[in-house]
Amino acid sequence: MYAEKNVALPRFTGYVSRGLLLHMLHRVDPKASQTLHEPERVKPYSVTRLMFGSKGRTPEGYVLDSMRPCRVGFRFLDDAYARSLFDYFTKMSSAMIFDTTFRIANITVNSKDYKELEAEAMPLKAFRLVFETPTYLSSIGTPYHCLFPEPVRLFSNLMRLWSCFSTSRRFGKEEHRVYKEWLGKHVGVAEYELRTVLAQMRGKKVTGFIGWVTYEMDVGDEWNRATVMLARFAEYSNVGGNRTGGFGETIFHPTMDWKRD
Numbered sequence: 001m002y003a004e005k006n007v008a009l010p011r012f013t014g015y016v017s018r019g020l021l022l023h024m025l026h027r028v029d030p031k032a033s034q035t036l037h038e039p040e041r042v043k044p045y046s047v048t049r050l051m052f053g054s055k056g057r058t059p060e061g062y063v064l065d066s067m068r069p070c071r072v073g074f075r076f077l078d079d080a081y082a083r084s085l086f087d088y089f090t091k092m093s094s095a096m097i098f099d100t101t102f103r104i105a106n107i108t109v110n111s112k113d114y115k116e117l118e119a120e121a122m123p124l125k126a127f128r129l130v131f132e133t134p135t136y137l138s139s140i141g142t143p144y145h146c147l148f149p150e151p152v153r154l155f156s157n158l159m160r161l162w163s164c165f166s167t168s169r170r171f172g173k174e175e176h177r178v179y180k181e182w183l184g185k186h187v188g189v190a191e192y193e194l195r196t197v198l199a200q201m202r203g204k205k206v207t208g209f210i211g212w213v214t215y216e217m218d219v220g221d222e223w224n225r226a227t228v229m230l231a232r233f234a235e236y237s238n239v240g241g242n243r244t245g246g247f248g249e250t251i252f253h254p255t256m257d258w259k260r261d
Contacts, residue, residue: 002070003097003101003103004102004103006063006065008058008061009063009064009097010201011199012133012199012201014199015202016097017048017246018244023096024092027088028084028088028091032080032084043243044076044077044078044081044165046243046248047075047244047246048074048075049246051070069106077161077236089104112236118168120229120232122228123221123224123228124224124256124257125218125220127228128214128252129149129215130251131149131194131210132249133210133248133249134197134206134247134248136208136209136248137154145207149239151184151189155179155187157239158237159179159226162230182223187216188218189216192214193212194209195210208248214255215231228254234250234252235251235252
């Protein structure tokens with residue numbers, strides 16, 4: 001997208017991306033947009049932050065350079081909503097962010113089926129997850145967030161999310177219990193480099209971590225493959241709290257397969 005003029009944007013733009021997506025859907029499918037607004041509902045989408053060239057800084061963020069492209073990613077865990085977004089692009093050639101019109105210049109579509117993710121997952125001894133945007137894991141019964149991607153908490157949450165929308169294998173309660181036990185025994189953090197950052201969303205401030213973590217697994221069994229599958233799934237779903245608002249963007253890097261010494 002290209003903006004019609006230079007525009008000031010906040011330092012963290014994930015919630016701006018979410019607002020843009022929901023506005024687009026509302027224009028072509030108000031019911032779908034309303035469904036995605038419903039509280040206490042597991043959301044079948046995630047967004048990336050806005051990625052753009054900057055002309056300078058402001059006290060609240062950056063000035064977007066209108067001569068350079070602005071990119072955003074919308075990822076759907078349910079194809080039905082993707083079709084609604086395609087309807088928008090067939091009817092509209094621009095979008096609004098705050099008070100500025102952005103001309104849609106190019107659309108790239110990538111698709112990965114749940115069955116493909118499952119079939120492609122091979123056992124690994126180690127892999128790295130890079131946390132590109134502020135990430136936090138919610139804790140039940142306390143207002144404080146978990147600011148470390150501990151394996152049991154992270155991957156059991158991803159398994160729940162996968163099972164909400166998968167068109168392939170879904171995991172039941174007993175499998176989830178067994179998997180959590182397996183994670184505690186066979187997955188560990190080998191090394192990490194993380195730091196905390198403050199993300200501001202209008203008047204709300206949230207602390208999250210960014211950086212990378214290398215996870216190791218000591219057995220190459222079915223649950224190893226499931227963990228690799230979920231780590232790759234995280235690139236589409238985002239992880240942790242407020243994942244629909246651009247938090248918890250991850251990149252997966254395999255670092256050692258099971259056949260290597």
